[in-house]
Each structure stands twice: as C-alpha cells, then as structure tokens.
Amino acid sequence: MTAVKVHDKYFVPFLSEETIQQKISAVAATISLDYQGKKPLFIAILNGSFMFAADLFKHISGDAEICFIKLASYKGTRSTGHVVTAIGLDTDVTGREVVIVEDIIDTGKTLHNFLPQLYNQQPASVKIAVLLHKPEATVYPININYCCFAIPNKFVVGYGLDYDGLGRNLKEIFQLQGEE
Numbered sequence: 001m002t003a004v005k006v007h008d009k010y011f012v013p014f015l016s017e018e019t020i021q022q023k024i025s026a027v028a029a030t031i032s033l034d035y036q037g038k039k040p041l042f043i044a045i046l047n048g049s050f051m052f053a054a055d056l057f058k059h060i061s062g063d064a065e066i067c068f069i070k071l072a073s074y075k076g077t078r079s080t081g082h083v084v085t086a087i088g089l090d091t092d093v094t095g096r097e098v099v100i101v102e103d104i105i106d107t108g109k110t111l112h113n114f115l116p117q118l119y120n121q122q123p124a125s126v127k128i129a130v131l132l133h134k135p136e137a138t139v140y141p142i143n144i145n146y147c148c149f150a151i152p153n154k155f156v157v158g159y160g161l162d163y164d165g166l167g168r169n170l171k172e173i174f175q176l177q178g179e180e
C-alpha cells in the first residue's frame with residue numbers, strides 16, 4: 001500500500017484489508033456466540049459504518065436483523081461537537097437485544113447523545129460494536145462491548161470513513177500523514 005491523497009491531504013497506510021477483515025470475522029464469531037438462540041437487532045450508524053456493518057453482518061450466524069440511522073457530527077477532520085439526526089430510527093426496539101454498529105468512537109459524543117433516546121424505548125439490552133476506538137480522544141466515556149481496533153488519536157480515512165465526503169471507497173484504512 002502506498003500513500004493516498006484525499007482532497008488536499010496525504011494519508012499513509014495504517015490497517016490493511018486483510019488485517020481489517022480477519023479482525024471483523026473474529027469479532028462477528030464472538031457476537032454470534034454471545035447471541036446464540038436470540039434474534040439481535042443491529043443498528044448501524046450511517047454514513048461511516050456502512051462498510052463495517054456489511055462485513056460484520058455477513059459473518060453473523062443465526063437469526064439477526066439490521067436497520068440504519070444517520071447521525072453526523074464531523075466536518076473536515078474535526079468534530080463539530082454538534083450531533084445531527086439526519087435519518088431516525090424506524091424500527092421498534094422495545095424488548096429487543098440491540099447491537100449498535102459504529103465506525104469509530106472518538107470523543108464519544110455521538111453515542112452519548114443517542115443512547116438515552118434508545119434506552120427511552122426500553123430495549124432488553126444494548127451492546128456496542130465498533131471498528132475503531134480512539135481512547136485518548138474520550139470526552140464522554142462509552143462502554144464498548146466489541147472493539148476491533150484501539151488506535152491513536154489521529155485522523156483516519158478509508159473503509160467507509162471519509163474526509164469531507166471522499167475516501168470512503170478505500171479498502172484499507174489510512175492515517176493522516178505527519179499529524180501529531
């Protein structure tokens with residue numbers, strides 16, 4: 001893998017396609033075991049998680065459902081700290097075993113805002129599956145049940161994650177070059 005240019009910035013290879021795929025199938029196997037005999041409802045948070053959600057979900061065995069909501073808080077390479085619900089939840093979660101699927105937990109603000117709305121509808125349980133977690137960026141601590149990769153506090157793109165709309169179609173994950 002070589003560096004890529006997205007808009008005005010250069011990004012260097014960080015996680016290969018193989019590394020990502022191996023980890024996702026291992027996490028999916030753990031989730032499948034944990035929910036054996038149940039019918040979990042996966043709620044994937046768009047846009048960033050669409051690729052992760054697809055790859056994770058196809059490795060889940062047994063009955064499972066998936067639906068999508070759209071929350072956004074990022075502009076460029078920095079969080080705006082302001083979370084907007086662009087597409088809301090259209091599925092009844094009351095009494096359901098919910099697994100939230102997120103691309104990345106950065107400050108934790110997105111889930112910090114969304115979780116109370118979800119708990120209001122009285123799901124039987126809520127667990128969180130994330131592809132990436134930046135522990136050093138935590139402002140709102142979130143209890144993560146399934147984490148694929150804990151990463152440094154640097155901006156990344158690829159595999160569904162964008163920089164101002166671009167970079168989502170990269171199969172690997174790249175890190176902003178030279179960022180401290």
Ligand code: 5GP
Nearest residue numbers: 048074105106107108109110155156161162
């Ligand atoms: P949080 O609310 O936890 O601060 O941020 C969550 C959202 O911000 C993620 O779902 C993702 O869309 C975006 N985000 C956070 N860090 C990054 C990053 O390094 N790269 C990209 N492309 N998006 C990020």
Ligand code: MG
Nearest residue numbers: 048049103104
């Ligand atoms: Mg996201």
